[in-house]
Amino acid sequence: MLSSTTNSATLDWTRADERAVDTARVLAADAVEKVGNGHPGTAMSLAPAAYLLFHKLMRHDPRDPDWLGRDRFILSPGHSSLTLYIQLFLSGYGLELDDLKALRTWDSLTPGHPEYKHTAGVEITTGPLGQGLASSVGFAYSQRRMRGLFDADAAEGTSPFDHTIWVIASDGDIQEGVTSEASSLAGHQELGNLVVVYDENHISIEDDTDISFTEDVLKRYEAYGWHTQRVDWTETGEYVEDVQELYSALLAAKAETSKPSIISLRTIIGYPAPKKQNTGKIHGSALGADEVAGLKEVLGFDPAKSFEVDQDVLAHARAVVDRGAAARSEWDSSFEAWQQANPEGAALLERIEAKKLPAGIDAVLPVFESGKDVSTRAASGKVLNALGPVLPELWGGSADLAESNNTTIEGSASFIPVSRSTDAWKGNPYGRVLHFGIREHAAASIVNGISLHGRTRAFSGTFLIFSDYQRPAIRLSALMGVPSIYVWSHDSIGLGEDGPTHQPVEQLSTLRAIVGLDVVRPGDANEVGIAWKTMLENHENPAGIVLTRQNVPTFARGNGAAQGDTFASPAGVAKGGYVLAEASKDGATVPADVLLIATGSEVQLAVQAREALQAEGIAARVVSMPCVEWFNKQDAAYRESVLPAAVKARVSVEAGLALGWREFVGDAGRSISLEHYGASADYKRLFQEFGITAEAVAAAAKDSLAAARN
Amino acid sequence: MLSSTTNSATLDWTRADERAVDTARVLAADAVEKVGNGHPGTAMSLAPAAYLLFHKLMRHDPRDPDWLGRDRFILSPGHSSLTLYIQLFLSGYGLELDDLKALRTWDSLTPGHPEYKHTAGVEITTGPLGQGLASSVGFAYSQRRMRGLFDADAAEGTSPFDHTIWVIASDGDIQEGVTSEASSLAGHQELGNLVVVYDENHISIEDDTDISFTEDVLKRYEAYGWHTQRVDWTETGEYVEDVQELYSALLAAKAETSKPSIISLRTIIGYPAPKKQNTGKIHGSALGADEVAGLKEVLGFDPAKSFEVDQDVLAHARAVVDRGAAARSEWDSSFEAWQQANPEGAALLERIEAKKLPAGIDAVLPVFESGKDVSTRAASGKVLNALGPVLPELWGGSADLAESNNTTIEGSASFIPVSRSTDAWKGNPYGRVLHFGIREHAAASIVNGISLHGRTRAFSGTFLIFSDYQRPAIRLSALMGVPSIYVWSHDSIGLGEDGPTHQPVEQLSTLRAIVGLDVVRPGDANEVGIAWKTMLENHENPAGIVLTRQNVPTFARGNGAAQGDTFASPAGVAKGGYVLAEASKDGATVPADVLLIATGSEVQLAVQAREALQAEGIAARVVSMPCVEWFNKQDAAYRESVLPAAVKARVSVEAGLALGWREFVGDAGRSISLEHYGASADYKRLFQEFGITAEAVAAAAKDSLAAARN
Known part of the structure; x- marks a missing residue:
């Protein structure tokens, strides 16, 4: 484990920065207090770390949250959404005070957990713990793959495709198994573009994490092959938010490009709330009027005011917009240079950015x-x-x-x-x-x-x-x-x-x-x-x-729609469901007496049953239904053309539960399905023993015909 | 990490033991060869470890697989079911050669993966990787809890409730996130009764695990607080199955009662198959006739014979039955002594072993x-x-x-x-x-x-x-x-x-x-x-x-069935679904025009809708359906009494998908449901916005009545 002092670049940190951080804490407390519920604690104690990232470390352009060259920020503990929302507000992403005031209310831009495609600057929906941290490994995979696809030969740090994935993770994220899996892969992959700040605040909903979580986290991450650092703001016995120490650690983490980095940041949740800091309560409940007032007093804010933001402080924070624009402009030049030097790559990038497949x-x-x-x-x-x-x-x-x-x-x-x-x-x-x-x-x-x-x-x-x-x-x-x-x-x-x-x-x-x-x-x-x-x-x-x-079987097919005994081309798959084989008599299409709806390996059973039924004078249409969701998106006329409402005799065939097929077959319909667990044996035996056969489909068709007549 | 030589008790290991182990390997190869598919590799290379456990370490009585005092054995890599089946055969659990010959065939005692309640001696169904190892932590929890419940004051190792949980785990088990979670808890809990042999064979389906799994596993387990040992049978450059070394490590692991133990056992999968050992192929495919013959030659078996078991070797192995009986008899005495000294505990144990709840x-x-x-x-x-x-x-x-x-x-x-x-x-x-x-x-x-x-x-x-x-x-x-x-x-x-x-x-x-x-x-x-x-x-x-x-709301109820406007007692919950409120007119029960079927928080909506409908002259019965599974187990007469077939107008009400309710409401029925994701807001607002309201239920009832008339 490296000491956190390996990088000593001096942080530019003024009174205005401090004030911005404290504003973030007060806003977190106010926002939760206003709606009456939410998670203020982490947003308060992590405000310095989040502010450092957004204002001193990340390359981002608040005016263009989709900028290809941006660093990515992932807040894995989504319940602490205010940690992110307040930085989006302070950074000028378009969130304003009214949005913070609307926290966790209908139709607001500030739902309980951050939602992708809903609020500008949110890179991923988080909330179910572990998912953000695990997916951040995928962000890092993608950065490396795209770099390789478009600019493999550029020297490290010189490519417009180079950037960093920054993550905040919580005790809960670290405990979830999915992050263990992903973190092991991240170490294995030597993802030098990934930096995780692990907010070790030692408090979760059941209070002190010592009741269930006493492993040596950094040792575990070392075992995965990560670069690890510890920043302990409690190490002096007092709580000292040494932002320089954290900044140095973050720089060291970024500088370590041969492996992913994790910084264990020991914080006190809810700091500096006078009474409720360091408790399970402050994790997920409003502080109460007294405690909010106490917090404001500690920080030199007016306890009588809510959502108080000093305009100078806000202007100071939002200077990140100009810095972002400058970084963006620099990047644009390097990107244009890359485009000119790599016309083929540029064309490919343009195509995939446009979400297009190649012609042909x-x-x-x-x-x-x-x-x-x-x-x-x-x-x-x-x-x-x-x-x-x-x-x-x-x-x-x-x-x-x-x-x-x-x-x-x-x-x-x-x-x-x-x-x-x-x-x-x-x-x-x-x-x-x-x-x-x-x-x-x-x-x-x-x-x-x-x-x-x-x-x-x-x-x-x-x-x-x-x-x-x-x-x-x-x-x-x-x-x-x-x-x-x-x-x-x-x-x-x-x-x-x-x-x-x-x-x-x-x-x-x-x-x-x-x-x-x-x-x-x-x-x-x-x-x-x-x-x-x-x-x-x-x-x-x-x-x-x-x-x-x-x-x-690979079916013999014609080139168009099903007709008589000629099967349809597979083009209908794109519509989710289509008539694979028409009800026919003497080779000519006839109205169907019964519809056989099947998927996957059971389509062949429907096809066989169709023939058997036909031999008995029953006209059966086979509908292949590879994707119910795509079929349901088709217009009513198409759906009616495949499944005519007048035909009530219907059989679904799928080697799984019937659950969901009743909507397609209706009261008179029947389902050939599997309503219990399987068994260990040759699959042909299993289909036979469990009655998923062409004979069963044909029998069910007749049964359904009888039911439909009643 | 302790050296594996801390415990030097000398293993009693004869030529007959060696022969039994080799017999196990040959049987594994033969069994998979006969059925043509399966997983021979691990069963071959882990045969010494499994044999050691069943014949030299575990306290068990093959004549009574349910003996309360037995050690438990968990095979986490269930695909290697032969590892277990062959030891059950060699130990006299009732599995015989014909069962091994019937591997992975219909109705055999030897399905592809071990199945609990199906084959005597199988403590848990395994197959989905990670589950066995994760559940073994629960076994260890239970041993400790039962010990505390029944014999808390006994000195360590003296109680009839003391025993050990032995586990074999594979590379796959160790990679799964669920085992990371459970292993962290096991260390935290200081489960000294848990011993895991981790078969580090470095091969999984995609061959050498180096492509995806290069973490330092033992260091990770140290970080969790486990006792770790390494037994590397490849350390000399040759492959030497040093069973004494493993035995000593297992004894040391058992002796470590202040924390769980893991032994990383480096094996070569499929050893000693001459050509296919140490390959991904031998993990999950039959060896082929030549390789099986080659294996037999290496081990001194007749390549022309299959399922060859020397009766002397079998008798030697099955001496474990007598040893088990002796251990059992010793335990019986100590258990009886405990019963006499603890009549209250004994009565409690008897009750819970009989699966009974206390009277009253x-x-x-x-x-x-x-x-x-x-x-x-x-x-x-x-x-x-x-x-x-x-x-x-x-x-x-x-x-x-x-x-x-x-x-x-x-x-x-x-x-x-x-x-x-x-x-x-x-x-x-x-x-x-x-x-x-x-x-x-x-x-x-x-x-x-x-x-x-x-x-x-x-x-x-x-x-x-x-x-x-x-x-x-x-x-x-x-x-x-x-x-x-x-x-x-x-x-x-x-x-x-x-x-x-x-x-x-x-x-x-x-x-x-x-x-x-x-x-x-x-x-x-x-x-x-x-x-x-x-x-x-x-x-x-x-x-x-x-x-x-x-x-x-907590409903006002009568003491029996619903009648008129008196709601039923909650006793009907035990039947899964019951008439909570009858269709009524002027306080008297009348035949229902429509059935409102609801669960959980939506029962109140059905209750409100019933009143609204009643006011309009529509007789609505409310069925509370807390458990569909229990309801479906009732006889047809009861189900008919709750949901009369003649009443086709039906509405289901549940704040989730309608999926599954169609079976209850039928073609004329309607479902008040939620077919999309939720949102962040006050819950009352959400129910309103998403149309899950008493008004919607009443409207759906009228709609369904109209549909039922057509």
């Missing part, structure tokens, strides 16, 4: 011949490898299941330091293939970070069952509306012998339940290509592609 | 007066505190939200070393109040371990939204059928200002989707008591109680 992407999508059985995971691997050369922005990998998930873009280096190369994988810090280890949750959080930081498109792979490990990160991607991509293979009892611990049952239903997540389960190899393309065309929300382990 | 438990349940608004979380806290004195087996706590979740049984010490006491909490190693820190996932895994180890009833608390962090552990509790209890407060947008990151939307639906989990959402304070009692009466599967942050 359809031409590279592989076409799979019918008649040959292919697992959809294998098809996905082929699609990825076809897209790889034309989409340099596409990268990703797996949580130790690369070969099972088929997530490797071949011929690319792994995104790891060269020294981490193994016999099986060649490393390069600017590589393209990600290896998350057996850390599914961090994989998802890191991909969120990548998707928030820039416009590259990253994916993580694991088995569908382990999406359960990723749910907090998946939900955040959906809530934020960032286009993280999940590759989930081994999508049902079809994985066979690994048995019930590995066989998804409820996962399809429960993932579809996440508002804003697209769950895409293609029915054959040719659906996979359109699925990937459609996911990549969308930049506004996350998607997961759900793939079989086992082979499934 | 109804008498202690608090009765909440009507007319006063109480949050269901506050009611839950009162119920817990009423039950505490009569149910010593009940214990638990929160993931740093004790006061918010109302999970503290007052007047009890915290389950932590005395030295971890804080101003707010008094610690005792035998205490009752759990503090998980901000580690929701470990909390759930630890409670699973407690529930697997003994028959105490443990609960963990957090906000409902953070059940997402716990899903892998929740699912395992349901799959295993263990009665873990989850307390989830802050159950909807009703939590208000903390906003969308904290407001559950899909969680009720997605938790109900976990097969075997009971999700219980009481509608008022008096429902809470019955809910708790019903959960505690059940010992066969997990349950979660879902509680409001905000106050809700």
Whole structure:
């Protein structure tokens, strides 16, 4: 562990800076007091650290929160949103006093936790502890990858793509398992662009953290390979906010470019509130009028006034706007120089910043011949490898299941330091293939970070069952509306012998339940290509592609809509659901007696059942429904054309819970589904034993026809 | 770190032991070869370690796998199930060669991953990595708690309640975040009864773990406060399986009773397979006939034979049965002595082993007066505190939200070393109040371990939204059928200002989707008591109680079924759903025109809507449905009596997704629900803005009536 005095650059710190920090504390107390609830404590004691970052260290331009070259700031303890809001106010991001006064109220710019896409300057939605810190590792991945993609040869610190990821983390963030996973990867990756200030205030909701948290955090981070420093403002026995000491540590952390840095900053939560500092209460409750008044007295503010901001102090703080503009202008020159020297890179950057795919992407999508059985995971691997050369922005990998998930873009280096190369994988810090280890949750959080930081498109792979490990990160991607991509293979009892611990049952239903997540389960190899393309065309929300382990038939198809006995082209995948095979009689399309709605590996069962029913004179239409969310976005006319309201006899077919299908099949409908856990055996046996067969689909169709007649 | 030579007790290790170990390796290769898939590598290289544990260290009685006094063995890498199955075979647990031959096939005792309640000797279902190791911490908690409950004053090592928890963990287990959380707690708790062998074989599915996992694991565990040892069988440059060295380390680990122990055992996966050892391939694929033959040649087995077991070797190994019987007999004496000396404790133990609640438990349940608004979380806290004195087996706590979740049984010490006491909490190693820190996932895994180890009833608390962090552990509790209890407060947008990151939307639906989990959402304070009692009466599967942050009305009720305008007693909660308020006219029960089905805080909306509808001449029945799973278990007649099939006009009311309610309301039904994320504001405003109101319920009822008429 380095001493915190290795860097002795002198901080320019005046009375106006001090006053700005104290203003931040008073505003935090006032804002919580006004609404009557919230988290004042950390915003008060961390005000010096946050102010240091925003006013003395970060490269940012409050006039352009989306500036490509900006440093990023991540507040992992989102409950302390005031820490961020007040700096956005003091830095001139557009938040004003009225916004602070509207804290935690309907429709304000200052909700309880910071929300991405809602308040300018908020880089990521935080609140569920651990996610901010874990995703910050993804921000750092993205910075390095983009640097490699666009300016690999520039000397360190000279590229317009060089910048720093600054993070504030709390005791809670450090305790969460997802940050352990991500921090281990950050050390492994030698992320010299990542600086974490760990606010070790020793207080959480159950008061003194000694009841549950006594590990040696910095030693743990050393074990991960991080650069560690300790800044203890209590070390003298008095509480002394030595901002110079913290500043020096931050500079040293930034200067350490061979590994990520963590600074343990020992603070007293709620300082300098006279009575409630250093208590669990000040973490998450309003201080009360007396204590707010006491705080103001301590700091030399008028206890009778609320939201008092000295205009000179504000002007002093907002000088950061001019400094930001100057930095921006300097960066603009270097960026223009880069553009001129790198026209190809500049064109690529322009395309991905515009959220566009290259022209002619359809031409590279592989076409799979019918008649040959292919697992959809294998098809996905082929699609990825076809897209790889034309989409340099596409990268990703797996949580130790690369070969099972088929997530490797071949011929690319792994995104790891060269020294981490193994016999099986060649490393390069600017590589393209990600290896998350057996850390599914961090994989998802890191991909969120990548998707928030820039416009590259990253994916993580694991088995569908382990999406359960990723749910907090998946939900955040959906809530934020960032286009993280999940590759989930081994999508049902079809994985066979690994048995019930590995066989998804409820996962399809429960993932579809996440508002804003697209769950895409293609029915054959040719659906996979359109699925990937459609996911990549969308930049506004996350998607997961759900793939079989086992082979499934590749259907023989025509070039357009289904007609008679000719199956539709896979183009309908982009609409979420489409008529794959028409109800037909003697080769001609006829009105459907019954609709068979299926996804993934069960589409083949619907197809077989259609034929069996047809042989009995029952006209059955097969609807492939790879993505319910996309289908529901289509206009009513299209949806009616696929699922005519008049046809009440309907069967859904999916090797998972029926949950969610009732909306499609209605009271007269039937669902072929799995309502219990799986078992360990050959998958064909399992489908048979559990009654997920073409025969069962046909029987259910007749049952539904009978019900619909009543 | 201690040297591994601190304990020099000489291991009794003969040629027969060696032969038994080699037999284990060959059986592992044969079993996977026969079925054609599976995980042979670790079962081969870890055979010496597993054999050492089962035959030289563990106190166990293969004739009684449920012996209270047994040591526990947890195989965290469940994919290496053969490691366990073969020791169960060699130890005489009832598994025979035919079972090994049936590996990973339908209905066998040897599924792909070990399954609790399925195969004798399997203490826990493992497979999803991290869960076994994390739950082992719960086993260790339970051992200590039961020791404290029944035999607190006995000298160390003299109590029949003293035993050791032995764990094998893999690289994957060590990488998972949930084990980081649990391991930090284990160190904090100074769990001297926990010994982990970490199989550091440096190979996972993506081959050499250097691509993603280069942290210093033992240093990390030192930082957690663990006793660490390294046994490196590669240290000489040759691979030497020094079983004495491992044995000494295991003895030293067991002897260290002031902290948990981890031994990093460097092995070569798949040793001594001639070509495939030390590769990713041998982790999870059959070796192939040539390699199996090569292995047999190396070990002096006949390459032409499969499943070859020398009967003398088997007899030698199964001598553990006699040793186990002797140990058992010794223990029986000490247990009887304890019973005689502790009649009260013995009676308590007998009761909880019989899975019975004490008589008269109804008498202690608090009765909440009507007319006063109480949050269901506050009611839950009162119920817990009423039950505490009569149910010593009940214990638990929160993931740093004790006061918010109302999970503290007052007047009890915290389950932590005395030295971890804080101003707010008094610690005792035998205490009752759990503090998980901000580690929701470990909390759930630890409670699973407690529930697997003994028959105490443990609960963990957090906000409902953070059940997402716990899903892998929740699912395992349901799959295993263990009665873990989850307390989830802050159950909807009703939590208000903390906003969308904290407001559950899909969680009720997605938790109900976990097969075997009971999700219980009481509608008022008096429902809470019955809910708790019903959960505690059940010992066969997990349950979660879902509680409001905000106050809700306590309904005025009669003593029996609903009648006219008299509300039902809360007894119906035990049936999952019941008629809370009858459809009535002029005070008399009348047939319902419409059914209003509601849960939790939305029951009040249904109650208000009933009155409004009644005023318009529409007879509405209110069904409170606190637990769909319990309701679905009732017979058809009861269900029909609550939800008459003839009444098609139905409305569900729940401040979450409608997903799952369609089954109850049908095509003509309507759902008052929340189909998008929440927002940060006062909760009353949110219910209003999002249209979850009594007016909306009444309007939906009329809409449904119209639909039902068509």
